[in-house]
Amino acid sequence: MLEGDQMSEDGTPLWRDPLFSPGDRFPLGPPRGIMADCQDGPSGPATRPFSLRHLVAGARLDEVPELRWTYCHERQIAMVYDEDGSLTPYLGAHTKPGATPGDTSGYIGGPDGSGPGPEEVGDPDYQED
Amino acid sequence: MTVVVLARDLNPTADRLVTTLTDRGVPVFRTDLAALPQALTVDARFGRHGWDGVLATEHREVRLSDIHSVCYRHPSYFELPDGMSVTERRHASAEARCGFGGVLSSLDVLWVNHPSRESDALKPRQLDVARRCGLRVPDSQVTNRPDGVREFAKNLGVALACKTLSGALRAESGRLQMAYTRRLEPSELTDLDGVDTTLHFFQEWIGDKAFEVRATVVGDQVFAAAIHANSEAGRVDWRADYDALTYAIVEPPEHVTAGMRAFLRTFGLAFGAFDFAVTSDNEWIMFECNPAGQYGWLEDALDLPITSALADLLTNGTRLCSPTLPS
Numbered sequence: 001m002l003e004g005d006q007m008s009e010d011g012t013p014l015w016r017d018p019l020f021s022p023g024d025r026f027p028l029g030p031p032r033g034i035m036a037d038c039q040d041g042p043s044g045p046a047t048r049p050f051s052l053r054h055l056v057a058g059a060r061l062d063e064v065p066e067l068r069w070t071y072c073h074e075r076q077i078a079m080v081y082d083e084d085g086s087l088t089p090y091l092g093a094h095t096k097p098g099a100t101p102g103d104t105s106g107y108i109g110g111p112d113g114s115g116p117g118p119e120e121v122g123d124p125d126y127q128e129d
Numbered sequence: 130m131t132v133v134v135l136a137r138d139l140n141p142t143a144d145r146l147v148t149t150l151t152d153r154g155v156p157v158f159r160t161d162l163a164a165l166p167q168a169l170t171v172d173a174r175f176g177r178h179g180w181d182g183v184l185a186t187e188h189r190e191v192r193l194s195d196i197h198s199v200c201y202r203h204p205s206y207f208e209l210p211d212g213m214s215v216t217e218r219r220h221a222s223a224e225a226r227c228g229f230g231g232v233l234s235s236l237d238v239l240w241v242n243h244p245s246r247e248s249d250a251l252k253p254r255q256l257d258v259a260r261r262c263g264l265r266v267p268d269s270q271v272t273n274r275p276d277g278v279r280e281f282a283k284n285l286g287v288a289l290a291c292k293t294l295s296g297a298l299r300a301e302s303g304r305l306q307m308a309y310t311r312r313l314e315p316s317e318l319t320d321l322d323g324v325d326t327t328l329h330f331f332q333e334w335i336g337d338k339a340f341e342v343r344a345t346v347v348g349d350q351v352f353a354a355a356i357h358a359n360s361e362a363g364r365v366d367w368r369a370d371y372d373a374l375t376y377a378i379v380e381p382p383e384h385v386t387a388g389m390r391a392f393l394r395t396f397g398l399a400f401g402a403f404d405f406a407v408t409s410d411n412e413w414i415m416f417e418c419n420p421a422g423q424y425g426w427l428e429d430a431l432d433l434p435i436t437s438a439l440a441d442l443l444t445n446g447t448r449l450c451s452p453t454l455p456s
Contacts, residue, residue, distance in 0.1 A: 010413060017331065024234070028177035033234050038299075038300035038301055038302075038303070039303050040301065040302070041301060041302040041303065041327075042301065042302075045322050046322075047323075047326055048322075048323045048326065049159075049323050049324075049326045049327050049328075049329070050322065050323035050324040050326070050331050051291055051292075051308060051323075051330070052299070052308060052323075053311075053323070054131060054308075054309075054311055055299060055301065055307065055308055055454050056306065056307045056308075057302075057306055058130055058305040058307065059307065069139060069253060071138040071139075072451070073186075073188040073189075073230065074149070074188070075147075075151070076134075077143075077144035077147055077148060078138060078139045078140070078141070078144055083144060087155040089144065089148070090139070090141055090144060090320055091141060091145050091148060104371050
């Protein structure tokens with residue numbers, strides 16, 4: 001289980017649990033990591049939604065480019081580490097709508113700066129497009 | 130007078146806004162909801178004058194009565210202490226959501242945007258509101274009937290666009306996957322297996338499309354960018370081929386600008402990113418509005434002062450009235 005990914009007993013993320021829907025009073029974003037365990041492939045023609053035909057595949061979830069960053073509490077913005085270890089604001093990168101798979105500009109890296117967090121690229125229910 | 134920014138720690142759009150506000154001397158309190166409850170404390174008290182209290186982190190705090198506006202931009206979700214049981218997590222999560230959301234929602238402040246208003250803006254409802262607001266929208270269908278799709282296509286006499294209703298990004302087989310808009314040729318209508326597995330969204334194909342527009346509306350200000358696609362994939366869905374896109378500032382017709390403003394008022398939104406197709410006759414056909422749409426790449430490409438306008442709105446704007454539906 002990933003940090004912040006609160007699961008019910010049957011493995012359903014709590015934010016998807018109909019009894020605890022985040023949408024009933026104050027919808028909030030889903031927890032981090034919701035997409036990281038999506039290893040299942042297509043089910044088959046009998047149950048595959050038509051609208052999921054012709055998906056365009058992009059980056060592997062475990063191969064998103066690494067970005068070393070930290071959050072500056074003083075300036076309240078993300079800072080990235082340069083090659084020499086110095087920190088610069090991460091203001092230049094912007095997510096493009098629909099974040100083309102593999103194009104992770106704008107949202108790269110996990111919340112602790114240790115590695116990629118593909119869910120940061122966007123997510124199906126709170127898509128930034 | 131503080132602007133609260135609710136966003137994940139790694140969010141360049143929020144970074145740029147926070148920097149702009151800070152440079153102007155506007156107090157900003159930024160946090161991700163993942164900070165609650167372990168790195169963000171809430172102490173709210175209700176009295177004769179309503180809710181007041183303090184949100185605090187190790188680094189700063191804000192009194193609820195000092196909050197002027199809230200920018201809500203895809204925050205994460207509460208991160209609860211390790212070791213909780215499932216029942217404890219459910220309980221803690223629900224209590225945090227109702228408590229935090231309930232207190233913040235009750236403040237008499239401007240939200241850009243209030244998450245509940247964003248949740249109201251489902252695509253099918255958007256189409257109806259847009260129509261009522263004087264915007265042209267494509268003929269559309271939501272169905273799980275394959276024969277219904279064929280009937281819809283036959284009646285229209287044009288190709289169909291197959292789109293998703295809930296965003297386009299998916300993760301499957303360990304990869305990110307995009308469900309781009311797809312043009313459905315008549316020959317493909319013989320095999321509609323899977324349409325019956327859930328609801329599907331089809332629209333008339335706009336064959337006379339000259340270019341598309343992403344119009345970002347901040348308060349009453351409109352920043353419209355024409356998007357010219359120079360590849361087949363980009364013409365079907367410009368998100369599919371950024372390398373083939375060029376941009377230009379464009380002025381929407383007056384009725385379109387008025388329609389977008391009315392649309393946002395109807396939903397109680399202060400910000401929206403509208404997508405249009407523009408025909409060779411300069412007819413603007415609205416596809417959808419994303420209440421939290423991206424704009425940074427257009428701001429950079431066309432030198433549009435969208436962040437500045439958003440900072441203006443958050444600093445000087447006032448709470449929106451409750452949404453009402455136009456007659």
